[in-house]
Amino acid sequence: MSAKVESDLPKIAIRTGSWWWELLFGLFALLLVPVTYLALTYPPPLPAQGQAHRIFYIHVPTAWIALYGPCVGAVAGLLYLQTRREVYDVWSLASTKLSFLFAISVVISGPIWGSTEWGTYWNWKDERLMSFFVLLMCLIGYFLARYLTEEPARAARFGALMAVLAALAAVLTWFAIRVTDPDTHPPSVLGSMSPKIRQTFWISVLAYHLLFLALLRLVVRQEWLGRWADQLESEK
Amino acid sequence: MRTCTYKNDQIGPDVQGGNRGGTNTSLVSRDDSAQNIAAGQCVSPGSLRSTRQVLFAFALLLVSAGLYGAPLEPAASLEQAQRQARQYMALPPAAAREFALGLGSAEAAALLSQVRTIARERNPDVDRLAYLIAQLESQRATELAQLRLNNLLLVILLTVGLLGAFLTYMLFAQRQALSRLAKVVPKEGPKQTAGEVYRG
Numbered sequence: 001m002s003a004k005v006e007s008d009l010p011k012i013a014i015r016t017g018s019w020w021w022e023l024l025f026g027l028f029a030l031l032l033v034p035v036t037y038l039a040l041t042y043p044p045p046l047p048a049q050g051q052a053h054r055i056f057y058i059h060v061p062t063a064w065i066a067l068y069g070p071c072v073g074a075v076a077g078l079l080y081l082q083t084r085r086e087v088y089d090v091w092s093l094a095s096t097k098l099s100f101l102f103a104i105s106v107v108i109s110g111p112i113w114g115s116t117e118w119g120t121y122w123n124w125k126d127e128r129l130m131s132f133f134v135l136l137m138c139l140i141g142y143f144l145a146r147y148l149t150e151e152p153a154r155a156a157r158f159g160a161l162m163a164v165l166a167a168l169a170a171v172l173t174w175f176a177i178r179v180t181d182p183d184t185h186p187p188s189v190l191g192s193m194s195p196k197i198r199q200t201f202w203i204s205v206l207a208y209h210l211l212f213l214a215l216l217r218l219v220v221r222q223e224w225l226g227r228w229a230d231q232l233e234s235e236k
Numbered sequence: 237m238r239t240c241t242y243k244n245d246q247i248g249p250d251v252q253g254g255n256r257g258g259t260n261t262s263l264v265s266r267d268d269s270a271q272n273i274a275a276g277q278c279v280s281p282g283s284l285r286s287t288r289q290v291l292f293a294f295a296l297l298l299v300s301a302g303l304y305g306a307p308l309e310p311a312a313s314l315e316q317a318q319r320q321a322r323q324y325m326a327l328p329p330a331a332a333r334e335f336a337l338g339l340g341s342a343e344a345a346a347l348l349s350q351v352r353t354i355a356r357e358r359n360p361d362v363d364r365l366a367y368l369i370a371q372l373e374s375q376r377a378t379e380l381a382q383l384r385l386n387n388l389l390l391v392i393l394l395t396v397g398l399l400g401a402f403l404t405y406m407l408f409a410q411r412q413a414l415s416r417l418a419k420v421v422p423k424e425g426p427k428q429t430a431g432e433v434y435r436g
Contacts, residue, residue, distance in 0.1 A: 036392065047340075049384065050380065050381050050384045050385075051381065051384050051385045051388050052384035052385075052387055052388055054388050055387065055388055055391045058391055058392070058395055059391070062395070101398065101399075101402050104398060105394075105395055105398055105399075108391070108394050108395070108398070109391045109394070109395065112387045112390055112391050112394075113387065113391065115387065116380070116383055116384050116387055211399075215402070215403075215406075218403075218406050218410075219406065221410070222406055222409050222410045222413065225410060225413035225414065225417065226409070226413045228413075228417065229413050229416035229417045229420065232417065232420040232421060233416065233420050236420050
């Protein structure tokens with residue numbers, strides 16, 4: 001591994017300000033509004049869950065992103081460890097930040113949904129819930145390791161390692177309902193959805209992934225701006 | 237024209253269920269004509285006997301079609317519902333519950349109607365119990381639906397709030413970074429090409 005830390009500032013930070021990118025990513029973010037309306041009106045209510053089943057169109061796409069995000073962060077982290085280029089560290093950090101945001105959304109929507117369907121907010125014996133809890137702890141650990149380390153290069157290294165750990169937890173969570181029979185969390189329903197539910201679900205997945213891309217760009221840009229300001233302040 | 241009234245046993249077992257038993261005024265005109273024909277009141281006295289027999293047979297065919305043709309399908313489904321109700325009543329409680337959980341609302345309503353009819357024969361007061369159960373289930377269903385709707389709205393509200401809070405934080409952080417940059421970047425700007433100037 002190269003010990004030399006290369007700085008990608010400022011050339012990457014300043015290449016993000018094109019107006020049509022702003023418009024495109026703005027539209028990505030706004031797509032969530034019609035998709036939410038679609039989820040509220042298009043699929044019929046399920047007899048077993050009534051209107052509560054519409055939480056599905058928020059909970060599952062956000063959960064997927066909360067699982068993909070650490071994997072993106074881990075790949076970027078490994079690339080950082082290999083090359084020591086700052087750009088990979090920024091992508092790893094941005095992806096993990098968004099994973100944490102979406103994971104918070106999952107642990108909010110899941111227990112609220114479960115409260116009526118399972119009769120309890122949380123089940124400590126459920127493999128899926130516990131593996132997701134471990135993932136959440138790994139993400140919190142990432143930020144603790146990162147922000148409690150003063151030296152930036154060391155913080156980036158710790159962050160990369162924690163991102164890999166979080167990705168392993170994400171993979172574990174993904175397989176938890178596929179290789180075990182969780183106590184309360186239902187198994188995957190991907191193959192058994194009715195046409196209207198399936199259409200709405202995939203449109204929701206698309207909308208949340210576009211939102212993830214829009215937010216990722218925003219976070220990456222903000223991170224570069226902060227680092228650029230840090231660099232210029234330290235040079236002064 | 238005379239008004240004809242048929243007893244249940246005259247109409248046949250297929251139309252005895254529900255309100256199709258007993259007097260059936262919708263069948264009066266066709267049936268009356270047929271009877272007249274059958275009685276020979278609507279044919280001339282000079283008609284041939286064979287013609288009368290043919291007409292009689294035809295009239296019987298019409299009457300049969302009128303009486304038995306249209307209500308066949310509902311009557312068959314009624315029989316089916318009665319048979320299903322008897323089978324349901326014979327199931328052990330666990331199996332009956334499992335069976336009931338798989339029913340749609342229309343099927344459940346039809347089955348309940350038949351089960352009540354059967355149960356009423358055993359206990360005349362079963363309707364009082366049924367009214368109470370119906371009221372309780374209706375109230376519970378309404379309350380559960382409201383609770384589920386509240387949960388859905390809460391999830392939407394919290395998700396929007398979470399994303400809104402994150403976006404607000406990001407915008408403030410960006411503004412702060414730009415403010416810091418404005419303080420440290422000299423007025424002529426850093427040495428860089430025009431295409432690299434940040435415009436975000």
